[in-house]
Amino acid sequence: MLQHLSQGLRTGVAVALLTVATFAAAQGVRGDHPDTYVVVRGDTLWGIAGKFLQRPWLWPEIWQANPQIQNPHLIYPGDVISLSYLNRVGVEPGPREEAPINAIPLSDIEPFLKNRSVVDGFDHLPHVVALEDSRLRASPERRIYVANLDHASAGERYAVIRPSAEFYGTPRARGLDYRGARIHGDTNLWRDLVPRGRDDAFLGYEVVQMGVGTVVHGPTEISDMSVIELDLEGLDVRAGDRVVPVNPQPYDLQFFPHPPSGDALSRDAQVIAVADALTSGGPRDVIAISAGSADGVDNGTVFSIWRSGPYTIDRVYHPDTSRINDASNPGARRYRMPDEYASHAMVFRTFDHVSYALVMESTKPTRVGYALKHPDAQY
Template sequence: MFKRIASTRLRVVAAAAALTVAAFATAAEFNGSHPDSYVVRKGDTLWDISAKFLKKPWLWPEIWQANPQIKNPHLIYPGDVISLAYLNRVAVQPGPRDEAPVNAINLSDIEPFLKDLSIADSYEGLPYVVSIEEDHLRGSAGRLVYVRNLAGAQPGQRYSVVRPSLRYTQTRLASNAKYLGYTEDLDWRGKRLKGDTVDWDRQWTSAALMEGPMELLGYELSKVSTGTVTRTGGDVTSVLLDDEYRDVRPGDRLVPVQAQPYDLQFFPHAPRSQPPVGKLQIAAVADGMLYGGNHDVVAISGGSREGIDNGTVFSVWRNGSLAVDRVKHGDFHDDVIGRGGRVQLPDEYASHVMVFRTFEKVSYALVMEGSRPTRVGYTLKHPDAVE
């Protein structure tokens, strides 16, 4: 009996010691100026709340889940009181439950990119619109479109009408082992734009073209409309459009509608594996020429193949330049000064981003916060990187 009691006490003491260590580790992540408590407000996000009292706001899941009284940090509601005073432990005093719980991020910032964009390795083999009802050039809700290669379709099945809008590529130059990527806008048929041709329906903008052997990362498919199969038979399938989003053109492609193709809750975490240095870059910025700021959406030149999943957090860095040493080389033209006459400047931190939708070779991420704009071509590193 004595041995059993001693053993039990030993386990209790060990558990208490482990809890003390956990509390110390948790306290080490708090800002010194954090308040004693915080009342959750409508419009808050878990990231923004954590940024008020954590040195690393992307670590909030690990810290909050260390507290057993918080069953699910995603079930924190406006009106809840977050207490930080007792041993620097996070605790939640429930408030009213008459509003939706707060999320890690504001879903309205990314909703169009969750619902309307996807990445595919190719699009040429997808079924396509060959004509519009009554030989119209474009079709909208209420009109029939006629589709080829929609084998096996049955009346009542739902499809999304999509249009290739962007082509992602990347190369690794043998001369300096650097990764370089670029994007190209596509016309309404999915063909690469040439010369001064511009498709004003494009959603993303192009980065600078780089020469070298390219790896195709994928094609961005933008949703144009949705429709329901009404008639099948022969080589042509009739689909009735029911979405006013954008006009449908001959050449647009069809993919099956997915009931829930994306996550609605996100747990920020560090990358689960480290890809080759420089491999991950900002490939594009939504609705901007080259730069993006807080709450802008960016595309990353990596996906599940590189171990990225939804919630992965990266820090974004401006690549340090090779500056000419003018003190040493005077007014010589830059072109005649080799690498030996240049100084490698350090990388500079720009922002943190969190991935919210992942494909095999490309991911979409949201700029969470930063000290300077996020630019196409900037490199991604571990969220705690110091250089």
């Protein structure tokens, strides 16, 4: 009897889960969706989902409502997406002559995918001592001279990186000079304009790839330097830059949008930097957030980004107070204002405690210090 009860329970749970998934599919589909859609080259998972789903990050849940789909992670040009049967999404496979489509347009973010990473330290890495012709900057196709690259062999490929910032759990990234030292006089005045997080731990150093080159030869009898010739494309290299082996595939080629895990949400993460900007970014800008793979964040994780409600003086009852409005911390005679939605962002590269995300859509600028929430959060 217990066995029959167990089997019945499993069957009931399975039916319930399928019902829930089907309900999620019906609730997530736009009312004006077409009956079918043919995937074309240049599509992205986010873009397609936005055509017929109210919430693009529900893509996996919609797919789970259709067990006939063999691999929900791989959608190809020529596939026919059908939405005509009870608002359920299904796919009729097309030819498999081209590569599967990606979650986001990689061409928009490829410089950031390749050029920015987070490391625990860099003092131990080989570094550039001098440049060809004793130049101050080495342009593409010039040679650089590297110390402590003792076992380099001709033909090996290396990337030249430069430390750019220190990341912390609260938005107080410190700028670094080309040697990786803190910039003298850099006080980060703007950090006092954003709320403090609960965790002020050091998260890592951001390093930016300046160029890639090929080893010409290693140390010789007359010099301890290894010689690297830079590729045609790249940025200016200078003495003090570090050198690391080239990572042939530094990021996932295939991932899909999905809501964050409970562990990721419990991290109380914030925006800690905006690539190539001081404090603000918009759609297709890259941001750094204070949560990574160790916190349950993976590629494709979608967050909503919110301005934390400031503490504001009620001037009706306190018209003569000298206290400032819009303070980031509580105080006498201040009221906490509601949080305000700013944007959605999707993670595309993760490290232990830091991730990079692409701002997908927004109603206002995304700023350093803004909080990360579930993509369906209402307040």
